Every structure is written in structure tokens, then in C-alpha cells.
Amino acid sequence: xxxxxxxxxxxxxxxxxxxxxxxxxxxxxxxxxxxxxxxxxxxxxxxxxxxxxxxxxxxxxxxxxxxxxxxxxxxxxxxxxxxxxxxxxxxxxxxxxxxxxxxxxxxxxxxxxxxxxxxxxxxxxxxxxxxxxxxxxxxxxxxxxxxxxxxxxxxxxxxxxx
Amino acid sequence: xxxxxxxxxxxxxxxxxxxxxxxxxxxxxxxxxxxxxxxxxxxxxxxxxxxxxxxxxxxxxxxxxxxxxxxxxxxxxxxxxxxxxxxxxxxxxxxxxxxxxxxxxxxxxxxxxxxxxxxxxxxxxxxxxxxxxxxxxxxxxxxxxxxxxxxxxxxxxxxxxxxxxxxxxxxxxxxxxxxxxxxxxxxxxxxxxxxxxxxxxxxxxxxxxxxxxxxxxxxxxxxxxxxxxxxxxxxxxxxxxxxxxxxxxxxxxxxxxxxxxxxxxxxxxxxxxxxx
Numbered sequence: 001x002x003x004x005x006x007x008x009x010x011x012x013x014x015x016x017x018x019x020x021x022x023x024x025x026x027x028x029x030x031x032x033x034x035x036x037x038x039x040x041x042x043x044x045x046x047x048x049x050x051x052x053x054x055x056x057x058x059x060x061x062x063x064x065x066x067x068x069x070x071x072x073x074x075x076x077x078x079x080x081x082x083x084x085x086x087x088x089x090x091x092x093x094x095x096x097x098x099x100x101x102x103x104x105x106x107x108x109x110x111x112x113x114x115x116x117x118x119x120x121x122x123x124x125x126x127x128x129x130x131x132x133x134x135x136x137x138x139x140x141x142x143x144x145x146x147x148x149x150x151x152x153x154x155x156x157x158x159x160x161x162x
Numbered sequence: 163x164x165x166x167x168x169x170x171x172x173x174x175x176x177x178x179x180x181x182x183x184x185x186x187x188x189x190x191x192x193x194x195x196x197x198x199x200x201x202x203x204x205x206x207x208x209x210x211x212x213x214x215x216x217x218x219x220x221x222x223x224x225x226x227x228x229x230x231x232x233x234x235x236x237x238x239x240x241x242x243x244x245x246x247x248x249x250x251x252x253x254x255x256x257x258x259x260x261x262x263x264x265x266x267x268x269x270x271x272x273x274x275x276x277x278x279x280x281x282x283x284x285x286x287x288x289x290x291x292x293x294x295x296x297x298x299x300x301x302x303x304x305x306x307x308x309x310x311x312x313x314x315x316x317x318x319x320x321x322x323x324x325x326x327x328x329x330x331x332x333x334x335x336x337x338x339x340x341x342x343x344x345x346x347x348x349x350x351x352x353x354x355x356x357x358x359x360x361x362x363x364x365x366x367x368x369x370x371x372x373x374x375x376x377x378x379x380x381x382x383x384x385x386x387x388x389x390x391x392x393x394x395x396x397x398x399x400x401x402x403x404x405x406x407x408x409x410x411x412x413x414x415x416x417x418x419x420x421x422x423x424x425x426x427x428x429x430x431x432x433x434x435x436x437x438x
Contacts, residue, residue: 001169003170019167020167020168020169020170020213021165021166021167021168021203023164023200023204026164042164042204043201043204043205044197044200044201044268047265047267050267053271056241056270057266057267057270058267058268058270058271059197059267059268061204062196062197062200062201062204063196063200063271064170064193064196064200064213064215066170066215067170067172067193067196067215067217069172110266110267113266114266127352129266131265131351131352131353132264132265132266132267132268132353133265
């Protein structure tokens, strides 16, 4: 039996009837056609589906949409005009942080959260914090470089503000 | 994979959740953070008819403290411990452990009560709560009962919980400020389930030592003899031999490699605590 839920997704209020077994990831992709959220392992291991739920990163593949009634969701599409995310995306471009791009949306969401919580994160910290996002192109060197570069740029931009 | 269809009940209170479990007759399961249950549903490893979502029961998200202990609602997330958003009586051990579990995206939703209720032997909280001599408050139809964490876990994924009971809170007694904790974990990858882990609590001022080995093939093992041997001043090879003998005498069937790993991990946990 379907259940009516309403969510705020990337700032827009949406209301839909969902089956209890529908994951947030499938809800975003199939119902809302927000296909930047990728599904890899579908059991919470690979991190490709990482989105923001109520301001904190979470796995959309192991979150049930029905349980998130009233929540605020932000996907990588919702960060299109976000200044920090733009810096991170640019760094991924400059430092070869993506190859096939499948893991990239999850990488971006996790990286943005990491930099927001730990602006001075070092390389070891980046490697530990990003261990929940798998890149099967094994492009980790580039990804770590990208995040390091973005963190540096963002913290120096912060420093310049009065 | 996708889960098989199930029905969904959003519990309004602990009593309502327990009633839904009772009505489910063994085919209803509690959904807390969902970080283990939903993967199991996706893989079709958890047969159930009804998911009872306790996520809206606000009382389960609260922590209270008094002079003797801190009481954590079962829905408090690993990230809340990691970020020190809840009171601590463990000299920082619980915050450290919370930050060691899986990955941040999982820690933001995974809960202490859910981890204990599942009783995966490799779960970090299981070993930690046994080490800290925590008690669990279990809610059932019309009653509450308290059970020691050490008695709660019967074996791998096996607990003392009846079909219509749920964990409401975890009560952790305050540790002495003079006590030091040690931790050692072997995992193949950061955030992966442990192959072995140990927590040691040593209080030189009060003359106590407690060491617990987890991620075994069942409930965490409290190594009483090893703790006493440490207090008697035994170290290195002598202490190693005591730990090894105690693990062998535990009745578990450890392979030679596992026995060596668990012994080494217990040694390193003790060393970590002793060095602080």
C-alpha cells in the first residue's frame, strides 16, 4: 500500500505516493528524475548515492523515502549555484578528480561536508574521511589532490573576508 | 537489489512501537537508523512483513545525566557521539568509538540502539558497552526491564530481546576520572567491520584493569584473568600467554590465526591504555 509523503528537495516542496520499500535514491531518480544521484552497490558501501538529508550527508540507497516524510533533501543538482561546491567542482576538474564520473556526485557531497566541518583537513584526514566513497577507476590520487586544493582555496577565501 | 514489499508503521511512542511488534508476531522489525536493516532488506536477507519506524519518537533521541551515569536514548546517532553533542561519562571513549564506525554518511543516521539490537559481533558499540559495564533499558508490552550489556548478547546476531521488545535506552555508568582507556581494532579497510577489536580500561590509582575482546564469533569476551595479570605486573610474553590461554579456555573455536590476532589485539589495547 502506498503512503503519501512530502519532502523538500533542492528547495522545492514535493508530494508523492510511495511504496514503503522505495529508497530515497530510487525516489529521487525515478519519481523526480534527479539522476545525478547514482546507485552503485545499493547496500550502503560505495557512497555513489550520498546526498544531504536535513543538512548531513547520508546514503540515499539505504534511506527509505517513506521514513523521510518532512525532511529536507539536497542532491548534487541542488548545489548548482553553491559557491563552495563550485570551487570543489573546479578543483576536481583542475586536479583530475574524475575519470568515468560515476562516483563523482557522492564524492562532491562528501567532500563539501568534510571541508565544511574540517576546513584545515590534511591529506591523511581526507583519505580517512573519504574512505566511504569508492572510485572503481581507482582515481584516488586525483580525488585527494582535488579536495586538498579545494579546501585550501576555500579556507584562504574565508580568511580574506572581514 | 530492491527490497521485497512490506508494510510500514510509523510509531508515535515506545508503547505504540511495542504494540506494533506484538501485532506483527515475529514478522515485524524495528527501523531505527536503518543503516544495517535497509541493506539487509535490499539484499533480501531480512524476511519481514512490517517495518516499525521509531524515528519520530522524540524521547528516544534524548540523553540525560546524573551523578552516577548517563542515559542515552536508543536513537542517538554515532555522529552525535563523535561530535560530542551528548554528555559523556566515559572519559571520551564513546566519542572516539562513535567516530570510528563505518563512514560519516552512515554515522549521521546509524544509532547506538540499532547497532546493539542487531548484535553483529564486529559492531564497535557492542564491545564498547560491555567494556563500560553499560545496562540496557528494554521496553516490552506493559513493562520495562534492565539488562546488563554483557548478558544481552547471546551470540552472533542473537540477543536477549523478545519478538515484541525493543531497546529504549542505554545507561552507561560514569567511569572514574583516573581511568584511562585503550583501543585497538584490526579492519582491512577504514570503516570496514572489525576483524578483531579490544577495549581496555586501566585505573592505576584505583588498581583496576578490564579488557574486552570483540569481533569474535559471538558475544564480546571479558578477559578477567588478563586484567588481573596486568594488575599483578605481568607484561609482554607473560601477559601474552595469559591472554592466549584465557581465549583458548573461553570455549570458542578459534583458528590458530584468529587466536594470535585476538591475543595481539588485546595486548595492544592494554598497551594503549597503559601508555595514557
